[in-house]
Amino acid sequence: MATYDGLFDTLGLRDWCDTDASDGPMSMADLMARTQGGDEAGTTALRDLPFPSLDALHDACNAIPQTRDLTSGLETxxxxIRDALRxxxxxLTQPLSWALENTLWVMTETPWWIMIPLLLLATWAVGRSWKIVGFVAAILAGLAFVDHYEVAMQTLAIIFVCAFICVLFGVPIGIAMSRSDRLQNVVTPILDLLQTLPPFVYLIPLIFLFSVTEPKLYGIAVILYAIVPVVRLTNLGIRLVDADVIEAADAFGMTKSQKLFGVQIPLALPNIMAGVNQTIMMSLAMVVIASMVSAPGLGILVLRGIRNLELGVGLVAGLGIVVLAIALDRVTKASLARIDASQANR
Amino acid sequence: MTDKTVKVSIRHLYKIFGSDPQAALTRVRDGMSKAELLDKTSHVLGLNDINVDMHEGRITVIMGLSGSGKSTLIRHLNRLIEPTAGEILVNGEDILSWNEQRLRKLRRESMSMVFQKFALLPHRTVLENAGMAMATRGKSRRDYEAEARKWLDRVGLSGQDDQYPHQLSGGMQQRVGIARALTSNADIMLMDEAFSALDPLIRTDMQDLLLELQEELHKTIVFITHDLDEALKLADHLVILKDGAVVQQGEPQEILLNPSDPYIEDFVADINRARVLRARSIMTDRPPQGEIAGDVAPTDNLESVIAQAEGALDRTYRVTRGDEALGYVGMADVMQALVRRPSGYTAS
Known part of the structure; x- marks a missing residue:
C-alpha cells in the first residue's frame, strides 16, 4: 500500500496504472520495507508524506516510470546515437589529434638547448621586454633543474595547441555575436553552460565518444572549457567600441569590412587580448583535470601525488603549474600592455 | 543670397522615434503636439516639418537648445539617421531614394563631417586620421600623404604627423577633425557642435580659423550649435529650432532685430548687440538734416561706430561700400538698436 494509491483511485486511473504491472527490479527501499514488515504501510503520518516524485508515484502506479529509468534512458x-555521432x-576532430601529437612530439624531442632559446625568442617577440624574457628563462631553467622539463613541455604543448584553436574559433564567434543580437541571445546561454558545468562533466560524454588513448579527447575538453572568455571578451570588446568613432566611420563612408578590420577589431584588441590571456589560464587549469583521461604533462604528476599520497611529487608538480601559469600570464599581459600603449586614451 | 544656388534642400522632413512612427506621423500631421504625442503614444517627435534651403558656399547655422533636434537634423543630411517622411535634396537629387552604394559615394566624396567629440581613430596617427577619408576610398598612404599634410599645416598642426590623438589637447584634436574633413575634398561640410567641447578662448580661435578657411574655400557648411554668439558670428543663414520645429530662419541680423517668437526673444536677450549688429542692418535711406560726420563700412559693427563717434550722440555717418553710398546711420538709431524693442514680434 503506497501513499498516493488514493490519488490514482479517485482519478479513476487504477486500470491504466495496472495495465503493465510487471514487477521491475526491486529497489533497495522496497527491500528494506519488506524486511521490516509492512505493518505500518498505509498509515503514513503527515510528517512522513513523501514528495510526489517519480519514485513515490511509481509505488502507487506502475505505469509511471522511476527516476532511474530517466538516467538509464539518457544513457541508452x-x-x-553514439555511433552516428562518432x-x-x-x-572533424581528427586534425586536433594530429596537432596535439605532433606538437607534443616536437616540443619534447627538440633538444632543450634549442627549445628553451626558441621559447625565449617567442617571449621577446610577444612582450618586447628583457625583464619578462629573463623571468621566463628563470622559470624554465628552474623546472628543468628539478627534472620537470619534459612534463612542463608536454603541458605547454597542449596549452599552445588548445589556446590557438580557442582563438581561431573564439574570435570569429565573438565577432559574429557582436554583430547580431539574436546570435548573442543564443550563444550566451551556451557559454554560461560551458562556464558553469563542472569540468569533470565534460569528460563523461567524451569518454563514451572517443577512446581514452586519443589526444583529441582531452583536447576537446580543454577547448570547450577554455574558449568561453575569448568569445565573451571579443563580443564585449567590439560592442564597447566608442559609438562616436563608429559614427565617424559611417559618416566617411566606410564599408562594413573596412569598419570591422580598420576600426572595430583594432579598438577591441585590448579586450580580445584579455580574453586570450584568460583562455590560456583556463586551459592550464583544465590540463590537470584532463590528465585523468591520459593528457600528459605536469597534471599526471599531480594525479600521482593524490593517488599514491606522494606529497612531495604532487606539491612540486603543482607548484610547477603555478610558475608556468605566472610565466604565461606575464607574457600575455606584456603584449596587452604594448597594445594599450598605442591607444592610451581609455 | 538668392543669387546663390541651393546646394542642399530639406523638404517637409519628419522624424518620429518609436515603435510605429507611421501611425504617429498621421497624428502629427493632424496637429498633435510633441508633448501630447509622447503622452498618448509614447513616440518622440524628433523633427516636425522641417523646410530649409542651404545655399552653396554659405554657412548655414542650425541653432537650438539640447533636445531641439538639431543633431538629429544634421544626421539626416548624410542619412546616418533615416527620416520618417520628407525629402532631402542634394544638388537637386533626393538622396533618400539612393541605394547603399550611391549613399556611400556621397559620404566618401561630397559630404564630410566634424564631430563634437572629435571621433578620431585612437589607434591611428594624426596623419592617418587626416587621410581617413581618402584611405577609405582606397588610396594608399603615399597618395594621401601630401594632401593630408597640406591641410594639417593649414589648420596649424605642422610637425605633429606621427602623434596619436590622445597625445594632443582637445583643440588640437578638433583641428585634426577639421583637417580630416578638408582632406576629403568634399564640398559640403557638416559640423555637429564642432566647437562646443572646447574652452572659450580656443573656441574663438577655431571660429576664426573656420571663417578664414571659408573665405578661400567657399564650402557649403552646415553648422550646429547651441551657442547664439557662435551662431551669429558664423551664420550666413540662421535656422532656429525648438522642439523639433523651425521657429524662425533667415539672415541673423534680421532675426536679431525682428524676433518672431518670445522664445527667440529670450534667446537674443543676453546678446551683446553692439558687437553683433552691423551698420547695414540699421541704416536708413533718407539723408539726414545735419552734416555727415564720416564714413563707415556696411559690415562695421555698432561697437566700432560708437567708438568712431567717441561717444557723441548727435552725429550721423554715411555707410559706403567703395565710393557708393548705401545709406545713413544716425547715432540715435544706433542707440535705439542697442536696446531690444519690447514685444517687437507682436507689433510687426
Whole structure:
C-alpha cells in the first residue's frame, strides 16, 4: 500500500496504472520495507508524506516510470546515437589529434638547448621586454633543474595547441555575436553552460565518444572549457567600441569590412587580448583535470601525488603549474600592455 | 543670397522615434503636439516639418537648445539617421531614394563631417586620421600623404604627423577633425557642435580659423550649435529650432532685430548687440538734416561706430561700400538698436 494509491483511485486511473504491472527490479527501499514488515504501510503520518516524485508515484502506479529509468534512458539514448555521432565528429576532430601529437612530439624531442632559446625568442617577440624574457628563462631553467622539463613541455604543448584553436574559433564567434543580437541571445546561454558545468562533466560524454588513448579527447575538453572568455571578451570588446568613432566611420563612408578590420577589431584588441590571456589560464587549469583521461604533462604528476599520497611529487608538480601559469600570464599581459600603449586614451 | 544656388534642400522632413512612427506621423500631421504625442503614444517627435534651403558656399547655422533636434537634423543630411517622411535634396537629387552604394559615394566624396567629440581613430596617427577619408576610398598612404599634410599645416598642426590623438589637447584634436574633413575634398561640410567641447578662448580661435578657411574655400557648411554668439558670428543663414520645429530662419541680423517668437526673444536677450549688429542692418535711406560726420563700412559693427563717434550722440555717418553710398546711420538709431524693442514680434 503506497501513499498516493488514493490519488490514482479517485482519478479513476487504477486500470491504466495496472495495465503493465510487471514487477521491475526491486529497489533497495522496497527491500528494506519488506524486511521490516509492512505493518505500518498505509498509515503514513503527515510528517512522513513523501514528495510526489517519480519514485513515490511509481509505488502507487506502475505505469509511471522511476527516476532511474530517466538516467538509464539518457544513457541508452546517448549510446544509441553514439555511433552516428562518432561518424561525424571523429573525422572533424581528427586534425586536433594530429596537432596535439605532433606538437607534443616536437616540443619534447627538440633538444632543450634549442627549445628553451626558441621559447625565449617567442617571449621577446610577444612582450618586447628583457625583464619578462629573463623571468621566463628563470622559470624554465628552474623546472628543468628539478627534472620537470619534459612534463612542463608536454603541458605547454597542449596549452599552445588548445589556446590557438580557442582563438581561431573564439574570435570569429565573438565577432559574429557582436554583430547580431539574436546570435548573442543564443550563444550566451551556451557559454554560461560551458562556464558553469563542472569540468569533470565534460569528460563523461567524451569518454563514451572517443577512446581514452586519443589526444583529441582531452583536447576537446580543454577547448570547450577554455574558449568561453575569448568569445565573451571579443563580443564585449567590439560592442564597447566608442559609438562616436563608429559614427565617424559611417559618416566617411566606410564599408562594413573596412569598419570591422580598420576600426572595430583594432579598438577591441585590448579586450580580445584579455580574453586570450584568460583562455590560456583556463586551459592550464583544465590540463590537470584532463590528465585523468591520459593528457600528459605536469597534471599526471599531480594525479600521482593524490593517488599514491606522494606529497612531495604532487606539491612540486603543482607548484610547477603555478610558475608556468605566472610565466604565461606575464607574457600575455606584456603584449596587452604594448597594445594599450598605442591607444592610451581609455 | 538668392543669387546663390541651393546646394542642399530639406523638404517637409519628419522624424518620429518609436515603435510605429507611421501611425504617429498621421497624428502629427493632424496637429498633435510633441508633448501630447509622447503622452498618448509614447513616440518622440524628433523633427516636425522641417523646410530649409542651404545655399552653396554659405554657412548655414542650425541653432537650438539640447533636445531641439538639431543633431538629429544634421544626421539626416548624410542619412546616418533615416527620416520618417520628407525629402532631402542634394544638388537637386533626393538622396533618400539612393541605394547603399550611391549613399556611400556621397559620404566618401561630397559630404564630410566634424564631430563634437572629435571621433578620431585612437589607434591611428594624426596623419592617418587626416587621410581617413581618402584611405577609405582606397588610396594608399603615399597618395594621401601630401594632401593630408597640406591641410594639417593649414589648420596649424605642422610637425605633429606621427602623434596619436590622445597625445594632443582637445583643440588640437578638433583641428585634426577639421583637417580630416578638408582632406576629403568634399564640398559640403557638416559640423555637429564642432566647437562646443572646447574652452572659450580656443573656441574663438577655431571660429576664426573656420571663417578664414571659408573665405578661400567657399564650402557649403552646415553648422550646429547651441551657442547664439557662435551662431551669429558664423551664420550666413540662421535656422532656429525648438522642439523639433523651425521657429524662425533667415539672415541673423534680421532675426536679431525682428524676433518672431518670445522664445527667440529670450534667446537674443543676453546678446551683446553692439558687437553683433552691423551698420547695414540699421541704416536708413533718407539723408539726414545735419552734416555727415564720416564714413563707415556696411559690415562695421555698432561697437566700432560708437567708438568712431567717441561717444557723441548727435552725429550721423554715411555707410559706403567703395565710393557708393548705401545709406545713413544716425547715432540715435544706433542707440535705439542697442536696446531690444519690447514685444517687437507682436507689433510687426
Amino acid at each position: 539514448g546517448f549510446l544509441g 561518424v561525424v565528429v571523429d573525422p
